[in-house]
Amino acid sequence: MSDRPLLNRRLEGFGSTIFAEMSALAVKTGAINLGQGFPDTDGPESVREAAVKALRDGRGNQYPPGPGIPELRTAVTEHQQRFYGLTFDPDTEVLVTAGATEAIAASMLALLEPGDEVIAFEPFYDSYAASIAMAGATRVPLTLRAPDFRPDLEALREAITPRTRLLLLNSPHNPTGMVLTREELTAVAALAVEHDLLVVTDEVYEHVVFEGEHIPLISLPGMRDRTVSISSSGKTFSFTGWKVGWVTASAPLVAAVRTAKQYLTYVSAGPFQYAVAEALRLPDAYFTGFREDLHTKRDLLADGLAEAGFDVFRPQGTYFITTDITALGEKDGVPFCLGLPERCGVVAVPTAVFYDHPDAGRSHVRFAFCKREDVLREAASRLRRPGY
Template identity: 40%
Template sequence: MISYPNSKLPDVGNSIFSVMSGLANEYQAINLSQGFPDFNCPEPLIQLVTQYMHEGFNQYAPMPGVLKLREKISLKTEKMYGYRPNQDTEITVTSGATEALYAAITAVVRPGDEVVVLEPCYDSYAPAIRLSGGSPIYVPLALPDFSVDWDLVKKSISSRTRLIIINTPHNPTGAVMTKQDMDTLARLIESTDILVISDEVYEHMVFDGKQHYSALQHPQLRERSVVISSFGKTYHTTGWKIGYAVAPAPLTNELRKMHQFITFCAVTPLQLAIADFMEEESHYLQLPDFYQAKRDFFLEQLKHTRFDVIPAAGTYFQLVKYDTISEEYDLDFAKRLTREIGVAAIPVSAFYHNKTDNKYLRFCFAKSEATLRAAGEKLAKL
């Protein structure tokens, strides 16, 4: 009999996104759980992909990414954040932001290192840290606004701290870090060799007149940060899995060593199409208004429910608090909501390493008005 090796991630099963989407399909529920739009990407972008496929651009792209796309990323970064990264040495196109995260983490984390993680957090951070031999050091965000308690962060830093991971706008909470937050982080690590990964995939989804403040705008953070973005979020193409990382040349060099042995390159015609479509600056410049309208419409539907709501400051996720409705564990409540009410959500405990239950659910509002209205009607029956 074969003796199979022990699991490297024995406590990891199917992601909560797979679980809840599967449950939504089983019960024919409206799926507001997994974060993907139910509307299509811009038609001109589809036409560009088709054009490049027909023109024969179907072989490997350069490992760092198609040059034209890296040039467009460089120009866009300068327009948005006042810093122009070198397209040859500081920008890497990846197979989605999750691959960029994995490549960045594995490039810098070694056995015995500690990584400060603010939670609730995206579920790929900790497994990548652990697979590299590092230890996640969890720091909870402060309720009810999920702001960063920098005193707690300071207390979590040790001589073994290699990396701090931040995420703004924040998944799952919708919180947005400020310039003051970035200044505080910079002061906290200025006399250390601690590096930063700044997960900024929802950079164009910030509401109510607020601004996204990128680590790339902060000179002291920029020199020690890997900043990660996602075309999947920006262009409603989550299934294309095209993201990118901006980092100083020494960090980029190490990240690319990982990237070349994970996927080697991202899909060629998609990169070329996105590079051309980036000329349409109005798309991403109008994205805050586009998604705020969806958020506001969904909030209007939620007024007819028993949920307590603080409007999301960013992303396309809205948290709701249900403690006045039920004392059920949030996963049990989310499953019952799917089965009995017909709307699927994500329990926020899934974003905590110890499954902390503060009685929150996360809904995705990157949906058509018809979908959001139908969901609201169902939720009002609860």
């Protein structure tokens, strides 16, 4: 055989995700998994039953329409109007995807050419780097720094070059929990307009904001025709395995993303699309209760981590708490997290793997709090044990 590597050189270094590695370690050791961001309880029973009914009624068991079933696309537009006052055409300005991850990948493949530059906040969700690489583009990180992880807007301006094609933004931000303010979003929008940039926004934690508010960038002046807004059902309704996401954008942008998406999965999650359509129409009390429940869990785990000696950066949103392990006499989150399951019976994720400049997050470790309260209490108890 040829000496040429089997894996496309663009994907060198993307062999397996940190989430898969740490979840496998949790299974191997029997540790509490606070590494990967999936809930340990299912979402509303009415939504689950809607999926079962769709299966039994034969709705979605065969290929659904490529853009998504009309019921879900309409529900997405109603959601955008209800929460943000945004108006979209369900026939031309909504695209259903296999989760937000596919929406991000399809957007990068559709909108980028080799040689284009993409500016993204680091630490970034790991699929961002892989998607940009698959498109042949170059990622340009804008580093968010502890303790508040606010973006340096002047550094953002300086990072823009004639090769910059797109900004990839995530707010509420995984893994730091930072939520962009209206002032920050306005400044980003102004730069996008000034430099004629496209923007892709990952908003999957839109309903998990504890301090501040979620403001879709697409709602700001000048952004309607240059923004691809992405969200999904997994985080909001606690059915992460269903992988139902969506894109809302102007018709030309949706058409571009759809062109790439149709050659990735073509379609997916047929019966689940009907259930998610119902979920998006749940009463306000559901969304409020969901957020308040996670707020309580955030504080429960944050307090427990602080008592265990971690320096805790309490997040404004998302499922995750970033901590610093320096006060524990540790310097490097990777060996710390690899040893934690055996030492304490808890799994966490080192956030240095989400950086192009890993030293910026070398001593940072992320914990997920989208778990039952008794599980969070037990994890905190294990981390506080003598001899840790």
